[in-house]
Amino acid sequence: MKQIIQQIFRSGKFIVGFSIFTTILLVVIVYPLLIPDPPLNIIGQGTFFEPGIYVSVFDSISSPQYTLNLDEAAAKRIASKLGEEDRLAIKEWLIASGIPEGEIEIENTEKLLDQWFENYDPAKNIPGMTNAKRNYFIRLNKAITGLLSDEGMSITVKNAETGVLEEKGTIVPSAYVNVNEVPNVRVLPLGTDNFGRDVLTELVAATRVSLQIGFVAGIIATLIGLTLGLLSGYVGGVVDDVIMFITNLFIVIPSFVLLILISFSIGQDQRGAFTIAMVIGFTSWVWTARAVRSQVISLRNRDHVNLSKLSGHSVVHIILTDILPYIASYVVMALILQISSGILAEAGLSILGLGPRTTEVPTLGLMMNWAMIYQAHILGKWWAYFPVIITIALITFSMNLMNTGLDQVFNPALRD
Amino acid sequence: MAVDYIYVEVILRAYRKYFLNKFLWFLVTLVSAFLLNFILPRLMPGDPVAAIVSRLAQGMSNTSGIQAIYEQYTELFGTNKPLLEQFVIYVKNVVQGDFGFSFSQYPRTVADVIKSSIWWTIALQFPAIIVGWLIGNSLGALAAYLRGSFDKVFMPISIFASNLPAFGMAVILMVVFAVTLKWFPTSGGYGFDLIPNFSWKFIWSVIVHYQLPFWSIVLITIGGQAIGMRSMSIYELNADYVKYSRFMGIKDRKIVSYVFRNAMLPQITGLALSIGTMVGGALVAEIIFSYPGLGSTILTAVLGQDYPLISAATLIITIMVLSANFLIEIVYGFLDPRIKAVQAD
Numbered sequence: 174m175k176q177i178i179q180q181i182f183r184s185g186k187f188i189v190g191f192s193i194f195t196t197i198l199l200v201v202i203v204y205p206l207l208i209p210d211p212p213l214n215i216i217g218q219g220t221f222f223e224p225g226i227y228v229s230v231f232d233s234i235s236s237p238q239y240t241l242n243l244d245e246a247a248a249k250r251i252a253s254k255l256g257e258e259d260r261l262a263i264k265e266w267l268i269a270s271g272i273p274e275g276e277i278e279i280e281n282t283e284k285l286l287d288q289w290f291e292n293y294d295p296a297k298n299i300p301g302m303t304n305a306k307r308n309y310f311i312r313l314n315k316a317i318t319g320l321l322s323d324e325g326m327s328i329t330v331k332n333a334e335t336g337v338l339e340e341k342g343t344i345v346p347s348a349y350v351n352v353n354e355v356p357n358v359r360v361l362p363l364g365t366d367n368f369g370r371d372v373l374t375e376l377v378a379a380t381r382v383s384l385q386i387g388f389v390a391g392i393i394a395t396l397i398g399l400t401l402g403l404l405s406g407y408v409g410g411v412v413d414d415v416i417m418f419i420t421n422l423f424i425v426i427p428s429f430v431l432l433i434l435i436s437f438s439i440g441q442d443q444r445g446a447f448t449i450a451m452v453i454g455f456t457s458w459v460w461t462a463r464a465v466r467s468q469v470i471s472l473r474n475r476d477h478v479n480l481s482k483l484s485g486h487s488v489v490h491i492i493l494t495d496i497l498p499y500i501a502s503y504v505v506m507a508l509i510l511q512i513s514s515g516i517l518a519e520a521g522l523s524i525l526g527l528g529p530r531t532t533e534v535p536t537l538g539l540m541m542n543w544a545m546i547y548q549a550h551i552l553g554k555w556w557a558y559f560p561v562i563i564t565i566a567l568i569t570f571s572m573n574l575m576n577t578g579l580d581q582v583f584n585p586a587l588r589d
Numbered sequence: 590m591a592v593d594y595i596y597v598e599v600i601l602r603a604y605r606k607y608f609l610n611k612f613l614w615f616l617v618t619l620v621s622a623f624l625l626n627f628i629l630p631r632l633m634p635g636d637p638v639a640a641i642v643s644r645l646a647q648g649m650s651n652t653s654g655i656q657a658i659y660e661q662y663t664e665l666f667g668t669n670k671p672l673l674e675q676f677v678i679y680v681k682n683v684v685q686g687d688f689g690f691s692f693s694q695y696p697r698t699v700a701d702v703i704k705s706s707i708w709w710t711i712a713l714q715f716p717a718i719i720v721g722w723l724i725g726n727s728l729g730a731l732a733a734y735l736r737g738s739f740d741k742v743f744m745p746i747s748i749f750a751s752n753l754p755a756f757g758m759a760v761i762l763m764v765v766f767a768v769t770l771k772w773f774p775t776s777g778g779y780g781f782d783l784i785p786n787f788s789w790k791f792i793w794s795v796i797v798h799y800q801l802p803f804w805s806i807v808l809i810t811i812g813g814q815a816i817g818m819r820s821m822s823i824y825e826l827n828a829d830y831v832k833y834s835r836f837m838g839i840k841d842r843k844i845v846s847y848v849f850r851n852a853m854l855p856q857i858t859g860l861a862l863s864i865g866t867m868v869g870g871a872l873v874a875e876i877i878f879s880y881p882g883l884g885s886t887i888l889t890a891v892l893g894q895d896y897p898l899i900s901a902a903t904l905i906i907t908i909m910v911l912s913a914n915f916l917i918e919i920v921y922g923f924l925d926p927r928i929k930a931v932q933a934d
Contacts, residue, residue, distance in 0.1 A: 427868060429869035430869075433887065434630065520756070521873045525876070525891055526891040545877065558760060566754070
């Protein structure tokens, strides 16, 4: 046993797969200990907040202020306020004022603003300009000048009795706060989803649930497949015929059709993550049964099995001691594949809207389903779906690598 | 001459036996699929019609339709009759193509909804799976034959690609080529401003919309097939007949064609056995692109709690998969020399 394990850990593919898988497992276990928020907590009012560090505005105002005189500050402020549309509008004005198009760089904020202040004149009328457009330019000019001014903003508080605004202080453009001193700062490494949930927390919880679904489905499928395969291969005769008939039937009848029918029949209210796992397990045992059967048939007439039979051991005893150990490696490999295909099956079902009911736990498939329904992929909200795809791919990839590695250890013919 | 004639006779008999066998199996699986489609929803606790109608209220807004559907559906389901009679009614309706009204798209009938979506699925999936299978097998055989750096670069990519779920590949292709580069449209089977007709504009729109769903299925298929073909070919390349042929001085190209043919046979069986899974993955990919095929139909049916539509769609998909399976078995029969050999002995 020890030697086999040593041999397995000498296989490069297995080690890579094993490391990826263990990392995922560790994250799933450790992350909730560090950040114990409930994963389905809706924290964001609105959909799809971008990944980033969110600093409380309210707390920043009352935090200690420091003055930093940075040259770039004003330019950066304007650069971030000027959208693509504003820049194009400025360009339009400049061209109308007779500046050659080649000299206008809309990405160079500083130069663009210089040109703007030189050429802008509210009284000037460009032929064909609507009144709305003229007002827009006036507003734009005001906004830019406002941003450039050194005057601060004042903080006012409404007096509870008189309703009059009272000035509490001013904030000058050169005032800074230290993020460490702001009591409320929330890091959202993957932003929020369509419901306003923290995607990273949700993703970790979803990975855990999906792995559990995979494990339950895989173990059920492997147990059924193993039992039927052993019975059919070892007992033979009519039992074999009946089992193989059923197995071959379910190999050609697509299992996802059964999944859809059963999941739909169960109904939304009854579908928990565990139920879905069981349904997947009950519909995906066929390959294991077939493979175990063929292995058992090749073992059935080996000398040690015949010897055991002659010694009068019971069928159960022979299966447990003379057959199972020989196919154990195979069964483990089948289990690994079942787990990864179980995770994929859940994801597929959830995208069809037949996944676990949505109020309790997230799963990878459900997250994908939500992202697709809210069109995250078309809106360019990559953080809502891309990490999910990568997680699914990493789980299945790592399991397949482990499987290939094991295969090469146990089947010398496949070694390179 | 006489000997030749007898030989031909024996071979024909062998083929007849093989095809008859496969055809019987096709019928058996078909009947079983019918049975499952009939029984599974009836395993629901309680009265299925009542359960369906209680969901109906949530799924449908047309109140005049609810009554009509309820009556028709009670008759269709016939829950008050014995199970055997229910089954006879069910089979009779299915054979006549009568699946009742669709709940979510009332007053369209289920047959009508299926009819308008099935061709999209067939035209998308089967070419894509076949093309992916051909490219995958060629690349896999090439990797086994060339080895070296081609193999080293190609294999990890195929392993990763084959582990990507079909919907993942679909989303990635869509984000890259439709959303970012804007080379292709993001969704649908044709431009939303067009009405299906035989104009160049419409056909071109269909072709453009076809590309991304097609290639996402092809790419997924390539990965899995290439891996299988590569290990099959490596196994065959080490076989004794290859070494013997080399000793005999037979040309490399000839040997490769032997190897390819032998490695191909298990791959054809593999295609027959996994076509169901592939179709399942491709249906989900269809949903990502809102392609107007059966995948999207199932999604709308699930969202609208449209039981008759789901039942019919899954039955149609099963029949499609079983037929494809049967066709592959027939092709296999012509390709595998052992069928002749074994039976003629």
